[in-house]
Amino acid sequence: MTFLQPVVLFGLPLILAPVIIHLLNRLRHRPKPWAAMRFLVSATRHSASHARLRQFLILACRTLAVAALILFLARPLAGGWLGWALSPKPDAVIILLDRSASMEMQTGGESKRRQALRLLAQAAREFEDSSRLILIDSATRTPQEIARAATLEQLPSAQPSDTAADVPAMLRAAFDWLIENRSGPAEIWLASDGQRSNWLPEDGRWKSVVAQLDSLSQKVRVRLLTLNQTGGANGSITIRELSRHAHGGKSELRFVLDAQRNHSGAASVPLTLTLNGEKSAVDVAMDEPSLRWRHKIELGPGREGGWGSFSLPLDANEHDNTAYFVYGADTPLLATVVSDDARLARFFQFAAASREAKEAELFSTPDLDGANFDGRTLLIWQSPLPSGKDAGRLQSFAASGGVVVFFPPGRPDPGQFGGLSWGSVQEAEGPEGFRILRWNEEEGPLARSDEHTSLPLAQTSFEKRQPVRGQKGALAAFEDGTAFLVRQNLGKGAIYFCSSLPDAAWSGLGDGPVLVPMLQRMLEAGAGRVQQVSAATCGELSAADQSLAWVSVDSVTNKDIRTQAGVYRAGARLLAVNRPAAEDDPEMLDPDEARKLFGDLPVQMLEEQHFQSGPLQGEIWRFFLFAMLLFLLVEGILILPARSQAAPKVREGAA
Numbered sequence: 001m002t003f004l005q006p007v008v009l010f011g012l013p014l015i016l017a018p019v020i021i022h023l024l025n026r027l028r029h030r031p032k033p034w035a036a037m038r039f040l041v042s043a044t045r046h047s048a049s050h051a052r053l054r055q056f057l058i059l060a061c062r063t064l065a066v067a068a069l070i071l072f073l074a075r076p077l078a079g080g081w082l083g084w085a086l087s088p089k090p091d092a093v094i095i096l097l098d099r100s101a102s103m104e105m106q107t108g109g110e111s112k113r114r115q116a117l118r119l120l121a122q123a124a125r126e127f128e129d130s131s132r133l134i135l136i137d138s139a140t141r142t143p144q145e146i147a148r149a150a151t152l153e154q155l156p157s158a159q160p161s162d163t164a165a166d167v168p169a170m171l172r173a174a175f176d177w178l179i180e181n182r183s184g185p186a187e188i189w190l191a192s193d194g195q196r197s198n199w200l201p202e203d204g205r206w207k208s209v210v211a212q213l214d215s216l217s218q219k220v221r222v223r224l225l226t227l228n229q230t231g232g233a234n235g236s237i238t239i240r241e242l243s244r245h246a247h248g249g250k251s252e253l254r255f256v257l258d259a260q261r262n263h264s265g266a267a268s269v270p271l272t273l274t275l276n277g278e279k280s281a282v283d284v285a286m287d288e289p290s291l292r293w294r295h296k297i298e299l300g301p302g303r304e305g306g307w308g309s310f311s312l313p314l315d316a317n318e319h320d321n322t323a324y325f326v327y328g329a330d331t332p333l334l335a336t337v338v339s340d341d342a343r344l345a346r347f348f349q350f351a352a353a354s355r356e357a358k359e360a361e362l363f364s365t366p367d368l369d370g371a372n373f374d375g376r377t378l379l380i381w382q383s384p385l386p387s388g389k390d391a392g393r394l395q396s397f398a399a400s401g402g403v404v405v406f407f408p409p410g411r412p413d414p415g416q417f418g419g420l421s422w423g424s425v426q427e428a429e430g431p432e433g434f435r436i437l438r439w440n441e442e443e444g445p446l447a448r449s450d451e452h453t454s455l456p457l458a459q460t461s462f463e464k465r466q467p468v469r470g471q472k473g474a475l476a477a478f479e480d481g482t483a484f485l486v487r488q489n490l491g492k493g494a495i496y497f498c499s500s501l502p503d504a505a506w507s508g509l510g511d512g513p514v515l516v517p518m519l520q521r522m523l524e525a526g527a528g529r530v531q532q533v534s535a536a537t538c539g540e541l542s543a544a545d546q547s548l549a550w551v552s553v554d555s556v557t558n559k560d561i562r563t564q565a566g567v568y569r570a571g572a573r574l575l576a577v578n579r580p581a582a583e584d585d586p587e588m589l590d591p592d593e594a595r596k597l598f599g600d601l602p603v604q605m606l607e608e609q610h611f612q613s614g615p616l617q618g619e620i621w622r623f624f625l626f627a628m629l630l631f632l633l634v635e636g637i638l639i640l641p642a643r644s645q646a647a648p649k650v651r652e653g654a655a
Helices: 005-028 035-074 080-086 112-127 149-154 167-181 205-214 342-351 365-370 388-399 515-529 591-596 621-638
Strands: 092-097 132-137 144-146 186-192 220-226 235-247 250-261 267-275 278-286 290-300 306-311 322-327 334-339 361-363 376-382 403-406 420-422 436-439 473-478 483-490 493-498 533-537 566-570 573-578 603-605
Touching: 035 621, 092 112, 092 167, 112 149, 112 186, 112 220, 132 167, 144 149, 167 186, 167 205, 220 591, 235 306, 235 322, 235 515, 250 267, 250 278, 250 322, 278 290, 322 533, 322 566, 322 573, 334 342, 342 376, 342 515, 361 365, 376 388, 376 515, 388 403, 388 483, 388 493, 403 515, 436 483, 493 515, 515 533
Parallel strands: 092 132, 092 186, 186 220, 220 603, 334 361, 334 376, 376 403, 403 493, 533 573
Antiparallel strands: 132 144, 235 250, 250 290, 267 278, 267 306, 306 322, 436 473, 473 483, 483 493, 566 573
């Protein structure tokens, strides 16, 4: 219907006007008998003027056809009533589909994702003949044109995934498509459950992408389909920490797991443990909606690696019921110490000794060129921060899965590493010194022991400290808020800054109850650097990893490592892929808050039929296309040769 509007509005008057004028002339000028001679006299005079008029009309039609062609190629826009008349429906409907793991929550016997697809297909059906339908899903963010709305639910890019959604990035993908395709008026349909961790309302990208959409020459409108209704009873499980320990000729796996429920009440939750394909049951008592659970698995005398998972019973969302893990072979974990102070270096060597009683390797900074970090999982640095070539080696060490911990040099240091640097040395004013009152006891190098015993940080005295500048994630802090231990992720590994030294003039760290378990846990955390196993977050796999030929280990059918959680193998390498931890966050974004994120863009709910604000701009290129064809048609009629008169017949026998 959109293509016929220019014909109806502009073509019909042009066609009817000559007919009406001709009829009026016939009524006013009826032929009279005495006018015959007058007609013969003026016929010759009119024939010359008629020829000149015909040539002028042919030239005018050609000129107007060329002008209409130029305007058609320019694709001009019209606003106001003309824009509405020429383009009552959008030129493109861009569907942004959130298919994160949380969208698989069942409500009314149907997942939120399937509800969204069904409602979107119904709404898009009336646009499929007049508008381009474009699907951008949260997992790939790759635009895909849809021919028919009914096929929306069957598309591979609309199926379940274990990824998270990034709504600002999806809007940016929609903006890029509008720019690349020079689309006319467009509507963006966004279907999501409103999970706050997916919308990222505090992200600075919101202002940027909304301003870009609002600055487009064509009008862009937004419709929201929110599916924030409460689902059924649901639980989730996540592995926070995993380490392998050897004792008495045997080894064991130690886990720290988080379990959550969206309902309260004491209950015994049955867990299914899968270890290298063998399943067993474990009951966990949950008195609260959330639980941090520590568990051990005996591996026996075997030294090889393997894989496994923890699974909850089926509930309202099966995509957050399983947590996968892989573990490497029982290999020695070794450390390297870099320090110019031999006395301090001895503390670090003993504290970071491996379970095979192998001391950490020691290097001074001038001899660092001869250091070989192969087979090392922990690097302890107690010197001025590295720069140049040394800094590059440490960054590569951490990025490959190792752990680097920096201790104060004890003197001013202008350098920095990973955006962190050292401040000036501070001494405590009172006899009690600096005191640590809070630290992370749930995970990390300062967590409680397997017997739920806290490290004696609160009883450790600190007389000197060298504060960390540019800190991001403080795992422990002094009473005045100054950080004691700072962590920052780097690639597959991490870097730490500790603000005090195991020296009697500095602190009581040299006694060992804090320093030894802290360094031992860091030593184990870097094990992924020397083992052919690793973990990744679904949807965040690096380009190098995606290029490998991965085969699913935990499932009979082969899964897509980019969008589905599980255990995968590529050659000798094992990889555990889990859904993002943020997908377990139950906090939802209020619809009114969601509307405000779009600024001045017209925003309404998908089920609302009319927009109340903002003039629509419509493309009028179709009018110029039909006008060009009309001018060419008229020209073709004018250049037709005149009908030749028949020669007079000669009767037979005439002289």
